[in-house]
Amino acid sequence: MLLSVRDLKAIKIPLQKAGIIFISVVSISAHLFSAFEHYPSNPVAVGSGLLFINVQANAIGIFADPASVTSFQVRNIGIVSGRRFGLKRLQHHSAVLAQPYLNKKLYFAIGASFFGDKLYSETIWGMVMGKRVSEKLNIGIGLMYYDLQIKNYGQASSWGLNLGWRIKLDKSLQWLGSWRNLNSPAVGVSKDEIPQIIVSALVFNPIQYATVVIEWEQDTLYESRLKMGGQFKLLPWATIHAGHASSPGQTTAGFEILFKHIKINYAVSTHSYLDLSHWFGVGFSLH
Numbered sequence: 001m002l003l004s005v006r007d008l009k010a011i012k013i014p015l016q017k018a019g020i021i022f023i024s025v026v027s028i029s030a031h032l033f034s035a036f037e038h039y040p041s042n043p044v045a046v047g048s049g050l051l052f053i054n055v056q057a058n059a060i061g062i063f064a065d066p067a068s069v070t071s072f073q074v075r076n077i078g079i080v081s082g083r084r085f086g087l088k089r090l091q092h093h094s095a096v097l098a099q100p101y102l103n104k105k106l107y108f109a110i111g112a113s114f115f116g117d118k119l120y121s122e123t124i125w126g127m128v129m130g131k132r133v134s135e136k137l138n139i140g141i142g143l144m145y146y147d148l149q150i151k152n153y154g155q156a157s158s159w160g161l162n163l164g165w166r167i168k169l170d171k172s173l174q175w176l177g178s179w180r181n182l183n184s185p186a187v188g189v190s191k192d193e194i195p196q197i198i199v200s201a202l203v204f205n206p207i208q209y210a211t212v213v214i215e216w217e218q219d220t221l222y223e224s225r226l227k228m229g230g231q232f233k234l235l236p237w238a239t240i241h242a243g244h245a246s247s248p249g250q251t252t253a254g255f256e257i258l259f260k261h262i263k264i265n266y267a268v269s270t271h272s273y274l275d276l277s278h279w280f281g282v283g284f285s286l287h
Contacts, residue, residue, distance in 0.1 A: 035187050036122055036146050036160075036194045037221075038180060040064060041080055041094050041113065043281040047254020047267030049229030049243020051215050052199045053176045056231065056239075056256070058265070059096040059283060062109045062128050065178050065199075066140030067164035069107040069130035075099040075286040078111075082279035085271060089117045096126075106131055107140075116149075123147040128162075138166040146194060148187055156188040174203040196220040209233040213243075223247050241267065248272050254279075261285040 038052075042061035045051040054061030054068035059078030062069050076098045084090035096111030107130040115122045125147070130140035142162035149155050164178040180197040187194055201215035215227040229243025229252070241254040254267030265281040 035148050035156075035192050036124070038064065038195065038197055039084065039092075041082055041092050041279065043080060043082075043254055043265035043267040043279040044231070044241060044256060046082075046269055046277075046279050047229075047241035047243065047252050047265075048213060048231055049215070049227040049252055050225075050245040050250060050269060051201070051213060051227055051229055051243070052178060052180075052197070052217060053201045053203070053213065053215060055176075055203055055211055055213055058263075058281070059098045059109065059111070060094050060281060062096055062098060062140075063094075063111065063113070063124070063126050063142060063144070063162070064180070065164050065176065066128045066142040066162050067130055067138045067166045067176070067178070069098055069109045069128050069140050070132050070138040070166070072098040072107060072109075073100060073104060077284045077286065078281065079283075080265075080279060080281035082277065084277045086275035086277070089119070091115070091117065098128075104132075119151045121149045123149070130164075136168040140164040144181075146185065146187060158185040158187040158194060159183070160185045160194060172205045176201045176203055193221070195222075261287060 040046050040050050040052055042054060042058050044056045044058050045054060045061055052064045054065040057071040059076045060080045078096045080094045082092045092115045094113035096109055098109035100107050109128040111126055113124045125145040126142055128140055128142040132138050144160040144162060146158045146160060160181040161183040162180045163182055167175045169175055177200045181194050185194045186192060198218045199215060201213055204212045209232060211231045213229050217225040225245055225247045227245040231239055231241045233239045237258040239256040243252045250269050250271055252269040257264045261284060263283040267279040269277045
């Protein structure tokens, strides 16, 4: 049986001991997590309630939300670094390049992400293509290559296929969604399942400078999660984010600073039993 971070909330031991045990198990066993258990890494989405959808155009969010690649009207580069629960061994780094082609009829993105350390690491290489089908419908498809490295145990790999969509219901309401690993990939000799994740979200803009999101996430390995978050533009160059996710309960917050063609992002998320998780990101729009 695989144990995930979500399951730690059920362990009835003090936080300090939980952290020590958690670190030890990560070091010893590759089976603490389901391999490639996806966790949002886009600081804007993390700060808005650990969302998978990429509401504000952020290149790092394209892997989780392939249809969002159609939001980039110029070349964009995103870089992010994070550490879950303050643990060095749960560090995450990502870089993505997105760009429109053929007079903005097609959109492409490539990138990579790394999670772990020298004892246990997960690397994902990804390529995403998107298209504006109509004024109300955008779609995206992503091809992911998963590479798992475990010291003294070797290497394993697999492929995953992601699908995303964006449907404009009216001028202030959208339905966004994605289906991750719809081809049911597995990794390793034991064929451990890489989770499929289906996400459905409603995005509402009550006023010009505010966005409200309700997101439902269903994972094939864990219970569903309900997430709620919002983003508010305080100034033309400053936006704040806040949100909450269930199962387990996690509260999040963050901000984005715009300086000419550069976006600087920060997000933090809480956990009932573990320390804070921090995410830092920077994005470049190349006109």
